[in-house]
Amino acid sequence: MHIAILGNGITGVSAAIRLRELRPDWSITMISGESTYHYSRPALMYIYMGHMGYAETKPYEDSFWGQQRIDLVRGWVTAVDTDARRLELADGRELEYDQLLLATGAKPNKFGWPGQDLEGVQGFYSLMDLERLYRSSEGARRGVVVGGGLIGLELAEMLHSRGIAVTLLVREDSYWNNVLPDEESAMVTELIRAAGMDLRLGVELKEVLDDGTGRATAVVTSEGQRIDCQVVGLTAGVSPNKALAEAVGVPCGRGVLTDSSLRAKVPGVWAAGDCAELETPGEERNMIQQVWYTGKAQGRLAAEAMHAEAEGHALPTYDPGIWFNSAKFLDLEYQTYGQVGFHLPGEQHLVWQAPGKLLRIVHIDGRVVGFNAMGLRWRHLVCEDWIREARNVDFVLAHLEDAGFDPEFYSRHEPEMRRTFADQLAKQTEPALSGQEA
Amino acid sequence: MSSAKPFQLNDSDFTYDFDEEAGGFGVPYEVPAHQRTHAAPGEDEDPADHAGPSLLLRASLGMVVVGVVALLLQVSTGKLLGSWGGLLLGLVLPSVGTALYFWERYRHLSAGIKNDGVFFSGTRNRGLIGWLVGVGMTAFYVALYWFPSYLGYTPAVWDEYGMVSDVQVSGLTLLVDPLARLMTGAPADHWFAYTVLYTLAVVVFGVRMMMRYRNNPYQLIRTASVMFFQTGLAFVLPKLLKSFQQPEFYPTYFWPLKRDVLLPGDYGMNWTATEAAGQVGVWMLVFAGAMTFLATPVLTYLYGKRWYCSWVCGCGGLAETLGDPWRHLSDKSTRAWWIERIVIYSVLAVIVFLTGLLWLNHVRGGELLGGFGASLERHYGFWIGSMFAGVAGVGFYPLLGSRVWCRFGCPQAAILGILQRFLSRFRITTNGGQCISCGNCSTYCEMGIDVRAYAQRGENIVRASCVGCGVCAAVCPRGVLKLENGAGVLEEQRYTS
Structure with a gap:
């Protein structure tokens, strides 16, 4: 079995590594016109700012790919024959595959502004x-x-x-x-x-x-x-990079359409990561997820699904899990867990602020659904547990210390947070109670 | 390819010819300072943007220039040299100037990670200036160990009839002579001059480190700690002890890094041999033994090797301060990791074997080795103590990074590392799935640990070489890494993925 992976971003790489774990016997080829070796896309900014060189952005040593028997091909794929299961590169090279994973990522949006294609x-x-x-x-x-x-x-x-x-x-x-x-x-x-x-x-x-x-x-x-x-x-913003898929007749919506196991609508073709649009029956809109960890998770899932299909097992389906993300705005770190800014019916907010710091707890009827931390580091797995278990706000307030992830000797704010949150909570529950009585 | 339709990506993507082997995009064009502006067009531009360096910055640079000129004049003409005035002008003034410069330069920047342009700097990336600094520092160590007359200390010369010429002191050694006389009651030698320079480097670059990481209490306290231990316990205390006719004891170094505290007889400090040493000597011997065999395992169990390597040790102190500009030069490859393990544990084996052999020889009254014992000890001192720890360890900062000795050679670090790896509560934990594999952590790890390799898999980092400097956690843009004294090897650990 020969798997061709189009794209060597985090999705393609996660798929390739997971495939190798599952299938020592398959051959795996990863193709990219951008670079031979996988580099960390979020680190691009650090090259420009001089925090790192290009070599430092590569998460794996160059020798890793040979050890894993993952073949790397540098080149742009310009044509795919999905019936004959062959693809062609811009320089004329051809490659046969048994399964093709499209992990072509996304491209920046251009909204038809006059002059948008000028140099600079x-x-x-x-x-x-x-x-x-x-x-x-x-x-x-x-x-x-x-x-x-x-x-x-x-x-x-x-x-x-x-x-x-x-x-x-x-x-x-x-x-x-x-x-x-x-x-x-x-x-x-x-x-x-x-x-x-x-x-x-x-x-x-x-x-x-x-x-x-x-x-x-x-x-x-x-x-x-x-x-x-x-x-x-x-x-x-960015949009799924579906140009190739569309050109070779793989059905696309906003992105490359797949089922919940990341199978595209053409036999032998899969799609994952930024480029994929997962059909989610019952939901208003199909799911397109374009952050680092979802790319990683979808890449792994595509690998597992290919393996399951080859074995004749039931295919695993993608579980987006509890949302999280993080970022750094200049010097300010930001982490988010669960559903903050989703405008859920009945949601209420508790907010603690100090200079350069903020903690927000979103809850519905006293059950936590999300957290935002700014200028504070919080533990992913603790927040995830609390949200999954729909913990009571009182429980969370009693265990704030468990979620702290700031380095040693940083000032601790838990007692102050607790007071602030308790005051806010009291104000939120009062009208609710009187409402019930009425 | 019958069914395939012609397809074009972006034209410009096809003409893109990024050369991966060349490793990057090169050094960018720098916008000349007079062209820089952060004011909005149409608005009045802030005159402060065009004012250039602040008065204090100019003054601090002026102090450095005046100080260096004063130093050169003193050394070349001999005037003022050896007086307090000379010391103030030639050493204190440029040091204070440098510290002020760092303070003023970073004070106006927002508190946060300040690594802009690190990889564009030749000084910090083996450019011409980097090489010159490396060669200069290496030459300094060669002079210190084998040609001290270049540092102003010419030892006495003896022949079979007696002393031909007395000790001659000039240059750098004479510069610090007033301080030596004040602290030790004796004239300066080149080792005193070295200790003064070393301590100044830790303090002055400690100011730089603190200003760079002033948003980070861990870095502030840790840097203050290395500054304190170097100044107080590795400089002032030993020199004062000397003035009281006591052995020059360095309480922050112990066997096997400072091997002579536990070597027998003439090879070691010979604590109890002289009347003068007496009780103090015994006490020091007990202290040294307790540090090696009691404090080392207990403190390492509780806090990891960092309690020593990045909080107390003088070598570590210099690496964390003077060495900080070059911390990213450490080799992160698995090959380097292999070499590290082979070399550092070899050094440990050699010093353990040597210590055992010399004691055996001592107990047997020297019959075992004869003069060969001294020769063995000298060879270790030359190759490991001087060449490795000094010349390569510090001299190569601008070429191989700041922790060459600590990573590849230090037998103390080897022991602490084994304890840390197998018997310690200390670990760096990772925060669930937040890692984006950016590589800031690995890049700025002075010990060459590929931190990212663990973080991106959500694994804890438990590595023998980690000195717990905490910079990986500081530079992480996503709040992924945390140094923790976890529940320990015997208890269940919470919140690992």
Whole structure:
């Protein structure tokens, strides 16, 4: 059995490693035009800022792949014959496969802005993007970053680290406010401004202006203001990279359509990670998950499902588990567990704040459903247990220390948090009680 | 490929020719300072952005320049040299200036991880300046051990009829002479000068370390600890003991790192041999024995080897302060890990064997080895004590990272490491599934541990070489790593994945 994996990001690599664990006898080929070896995509920013070299971003030594008998092919796949189960690379090489895993990731959104394809205008996702940014930021005095999400702020921080002035255009009235609750959003907004970045809230991109040679020279905002700049970052989210799948006749929706075992709609083809759209019967929308750990989990699951299919076992299905994520906004760390910002019916919030720190507990009728921590480190597995077990807020408040993950000697805030939360909780339960009585 | 349709990705992706072997994108174009602006267009630009270095920054650099010039003039002309004025101008002034510079430079930056541009710096990545610093530091150690006259200390010369020339003191050694006389009541030698420079390096670069990690109490307290132990117990106390005619005892070093405290007779400190040493000598011997055989296992069980290696030890102290700019140069490959284990445990085996042999020889009245015993001891001293620990261990900071000796050579670290690996509560725990494999932890691990390899699998890190500096946990952008004194080897551990 020969498995071809298209893409060597975290999804492809997780699939390849899991496949090798399960099947010493299969041959595995991982193909990517971006790089021969897997590197950590979230570390791209650190190369640009000089925290690491490219070599440092590779999570496995180069010799690892040979030891694991995972063949690496550097090249762009341009054609797939899903009937004959063959694929073709841009340089003419051909490869036969028995099963094909599409782990082609995502690509930055471009919403048809005039000038969006000029030189100096780009998203930030790949090594290609990093190379472009290296070139376009040479000698640049100002960069404009469009989009108020994580990657937008990362890109802003990157430019800022090289002494390039940054303007951030954010459609919302507060940074990343469609995901972050008000208090968290306000903290980050303040931080961005304190760092000396020019943050424009409630402002969108109208067009990018050409300097006459095909290079970006300025942007015009929705308010009609012109901002001179040499770099334009488009970071308004990413979409599944389904171009190849679509071209070779693999059915796609927003992404490559798969069942809950990550099988695509064509025999012998699977899809996982950022590019996959999982059909979720009964749900309003199919599931597209595009964060690091879901890519990792889906890659593993695809491997396990291929193995199960070959063995004639029932196929495992993808369980998204309890949501979590983390990020670092400039110097501020952020972790989220469970359902925060989901606007669930009946949800109530407990918020403790201190300078540069915040802890939020979201609960429904006293049962915790989510946590946000800013400037604090919290234990993933403890939070997950509490949420899965739908622990009572009182229990959580009594065991706050169990969730702390800050380094030694950091000041402990639990007693203060406990007082704050207890006060807030008392206020929340009073009207509820009177409501019941009425 | 009949059924395949033609397909084009992004044109620019096809022209992309990233050379992986070259290892990256090179050093970026730096925006000249006068072009930098963080003010919004149309708004008045903040004049502070164009004001250049602050007054204090200029003043501190001025102090360094004046101090270095004063030092060079003193050494070349001999004027002021050996006076308090000379010491203040030539040594204290540039040291205070350097410390002030670090303080002022980092004070205005937001508290957080400050690694911007580390990989673009030639000084910190084996560029020309990096090599020059490495060669310079190596030369300093070669001079210290074998050619002390370059540091201003020319030993007395004897022939068969008696002394031909007396000790001659000049240069750097003469510079610190007033301090030596004050502290020890005796003139300075090159070792005194070395200890002064070493302590200054720990303190001055300790200020830098503290400013860089001022958001992190663990780093602040730990750095204060190495500064205290170096200054108080590895400099002031031993020198004062000397002034009271007592043995020059370093309570922060014990066997096998400082082998002579437990070597017999003439090879060792010979604590009880002289009348003068007497009771104090016995007490020191008991202390040294207790540190090696009692404190080491107990403290390592409770806190891991970090209680010593990154909190107390002078070698570790220098690595954590002066060595910090080069911590990322440690080799993270599995090959380096293999070499590490072979070399460090070989050194341990040699010193254990040597100590045993010398004691046996001592008990047998020297009949076993004769003059050969002294020769063995000298060879160990030359190859391990001087070449490895000094020349390579510190001299190669800018080339191989700050912990070459601690990782590959130190027999103390070897023992602590075995204890830590098999009999300690200490471990670095990882936070569930939060790791994004970015590699900041591995990059900034001075001991060359591939921390990420564990973190991305959600495994605890229990490695013999980990000195518990805590920098991996500090640089992690996702809050994944935590140094913990866990429940221990005998009890069930909570919250591991």
